[in-house]
Amino acid sequence: MALRLYNSRTRSLEPFAPLQAGRASIYVCGMTPSFHPHLGHARTFLTFDVLRRHLMARGYEVTYVQNVTDIDDRIIERAATEGVPWDDIVSRYLAEYEACAQRLGLLKPDHEPRATREMSAIVDIVNGLVQKGAAYESGDGVYFAVEEGAFPHYGELSHQSIDELRAGVRVAVREDKRGRLDFALWKKAKPGEPTWPSPWGPGRPGWHIECSAMARKYLADQIDIHGGAADLIFPHHENEVAQTETYTGKVPMANFWVHAGLLNVDGQKMSKSLGNFTPLTQILDRYPAAVVRYLFLQTGYRKPSNFTAESIDAAGKGLRGLYADLDALRARAKSNAAPGSRSPAPSPASLEEFDAYLDDDLNTAGAVGWLQTYVKCSLKDGGADASIVVATAQQCLERFGLPSDAESAGLTATSSQVKLNKAARMELSIIAGEREASDLELVEKVISARDDARKAKDWAKSDRLRDALARAGIAVKDTPSGAQWSVDGRS
RNA sequence: GGCGACAUAGCCAAGUGGUAAGGCAGAGCUCUGCAAAAGCUCCAUUCGCCGGUUCGACUCCGGCUGUCGCCUCCA
Numbered sequence: 373m374a375l376r377l378y379n380s381r382t383r384s385l386e387p388f389a390p391l392q393a394g395r396a397s398i399y400v401c402g403m404t405p406s407f408h409p410h411l412g413h414a415r416t417f418l419t420f421d422v423l424r425r426h427l428m429a430r431g432y433e434v435t436y437v438q439n440v441t442d443i444d445d446r447i448i449e450r451a452a453t454e455g456v457p458w459d460d461i462v463s464r465y466l467a468e469y470e471a472c473a474q475r476l477g478l479l480k481p482d483h484e485p486r487a488t489r490e491m492s493a494i495v496d497i498v499n500g501l502v503q504k505g506a507a508y509e510s511g512d513g514v515y516f517a518v519e520e521g522a523f524p525h526y527g528e529l530s531h532q533s534i535d536e537l538r539a540g541v542r543v544a545v546r547e548d549k550r551g552r553l554d555f556a557l558w559k560k561a562k563p564g565e566p567t568w569p570s571p572w573g574p575g576r577p578g579w580h581i582e583c584s585a586m587a588r589k590y591l592a593d594q595i596d597i598h599g600g601a602a603d604l605i606f607p608h609h610e611n612e613v614a615q616t617e618t619y620t621g622k623v624p625m626a627n628f629w630v631h632a633g634l635l636n637v638d639g640q641k642m643s644k645s646l647g648n649f650t651p652l653t654q655i656l657d658r659y660p661a662a663v664v665r666y667l668f669l670q671t672g673y674r675k676p677s678n679f680t681a682e683s684i685d686a687a688g689k690g691l692r693g694l695y696a697d698l699d700a701l702r703a704r705a706k707s708n709a710a711p712g713s714r715s716p717a718p719s720p721a722s723l724e725e726f727d728a729y730l731d732d733d734l735n736t737a738g739a740v741g742w743l744q745t746y747v748k749c750s751l752k753d754g755g756a757d758a759s760i761v762v763a764t765a766q767q768c769l770e771r772f773g774l775p776s777d778a779e780s781a782g783l784t785a786t787s788s789q790v791k792l793n794k795a796a797r798m799e800l801s802i803i804a805g806e807r808e809a810s811d812l813e814l815v816e817k818v819i820s821a822r823d824d825a826r827k828a829k830d831w832a833k834s835d836r837l838r839d840a841l842a843r844a845g846i847a848v849k850d851t852p853s854g855a856q857w858s859v860d861g862r863s
Numbered sequence: 864g865g866c867g868a869c870a871u872a873g874c875c876a877a878g879u880g881g882u883a884a885g886g887c888a889g890a891g892c893u894c895u896g897c898a899a900a901a902g903c904u905c906c907a908u909u910c911g912c913c914g915g916u917u918c919g920a921c922u923c924c925g926g927c928u929g930u931c932g933c934c935u936c937c938a
Contacts, residue, residue: 449936
């Protein structure tokens with residue numbers, strides 16, 4: 373079976389055929405660091421991270437480029453509001469994004485070009501477009517002449533005609549251009565704005581042109597897959613296609629346009645004004661990154677997705693369950709293993725079943741279901757070779773970019789995660805008769821006091837202590853080998 | 864107004880022209896001092912509504928309704 377992907381350009385599912393045998397080039401529109409990265413960013417980049425991992429697993433040599441648009445109107449506005457230099461804004465939010473990307477386990481792009489460092493490539497394209505007569509200089513910039521028919525295929529990607537698009541244009545924009553649909557390739561400097569030199573005087577690139585320049589420079593005139601979130605289809609990608617294809621004369625610039633669905637929060641579009649905008653950093657502080665990843669894997673990447681506290685809690689429990697079953701299989705494999713035996717290879721047949729889901733337009737949700745069933749059934753079926761199942765499941769987790777066990781996924785309690793609030797600390801320190809002990813020591817003291825009570829069959833005291841721990845956010849469970857505890861909701 | 868996506872159990876969510884994966888929640892039982900955890904079992908005669916095609920549709924076609932998104936701020 374071969375990979376099939378939904379191509380927004382043709383609105384159909386197509387077999388993936390690379391331009392060069394064995395290679396795949398992907399360009400994904402990355403961050404504009406003008407504000408905090410949010411969950412929607414995470415969803416988009418996780419989607420392409422999994423696509424990339426799957427292509428690699430299928431034997432392609434993948435070149436993945438994800439740009440940074442580090443100059444645009446919003447960055448300038450933000451800087452003006454805060455009264456700081458524009459590049460302070462960029463470095464602040466870019467650093468925040470990179471920290472999040474690392475926590476999410478996103479593979480590092482092969483190239484991460486930044487618009488401001490690619491000015492000559494940008495100016496070259498604008499120049500070329502002007503020379504071809506597809507663009508013109510006006511009082512405030514250089515514009516692409518959509519309305520004069522510079523690009524006959526304009527609108528094909530977003531499947532709208534020029535007339536339809538024109539009808540949709542809202543308020544008259546105060547730009548000095550000939551046609552309403554014409555868009556800026558280069559913006560001449562206004563006072564106080566950052567500038568770069570150009571044949572049209574100091575200024576800065578318009579939005580869209582940077583991607584045309586960087587995709588060509590770091591990949592080629594024509595690439596296999598161009599990705600981004602669905603909200604970029606128009607105008608960003610439409611304009612990008614117009615620029616690149618007019619400039620290079622090669623069609624199409626991207627064989628596949630792959631768009632990730634947008635994310636809603638509590639049923640509504642995420643926005644600052646609705647007050648449901650949560651920086652990604654805060655989400656990752658609250659939930660393990662692996663849970664965020666698992667949550668999005670459970671949804672088709674093209675579908676609109678709704679984020680709620682319930683949905684991520686359920687995802688966390690589902691992932692924990694998977695890891696628990698896997699641990700049980702590991703234990704079985706260990707007890708069955710002959711001394712000195714090597715760990716076995718994954719089952720090719722099972723792996724193929726898993727990959728078949730991903731081949732089907734990256735059906736991660738189906739693949740998750742398959743993996744849950746595979747692990748659960750293997751656990752019930754004593755006849756299955758546990759070590760092979762474990763090896764196979766680990767491969768699947770790697771395809772997903774998920775850690776191989778609960779501990780590395782940050783799902784188990786560790787001493788550093790014990791943080792008692794004031795009231796809880798007070799209560800436990802009274803019970804323990806300790807004032808100076810660390811949070812961790814306090815918890816352990818109370819646990820052992822409870823153990824003593826249980827040995828003495830003083831159930832009332834034992835339950836009292838368990839309740840106190842529960843109020844402090846510590847869950848206790850008694851096992852044959854003694855009491856185990858965990859930070860609530862963590863394990 | 865134009866363009867599009869989606870509509871499957873309490874929630875999330877796969878899927879197929881031949882009779883509904885999985886997760887969460889819930890219920891019962893086992894275990895347990897009681898819990899928790901774990902194990903076992905159960906949980907959509909039905910896939911928004913109405914027509915059509917078909918031996919047969921949730922799956923294909925047409926219409927309707929609803930939700931959401933895009934139409935130069937957007938990942």
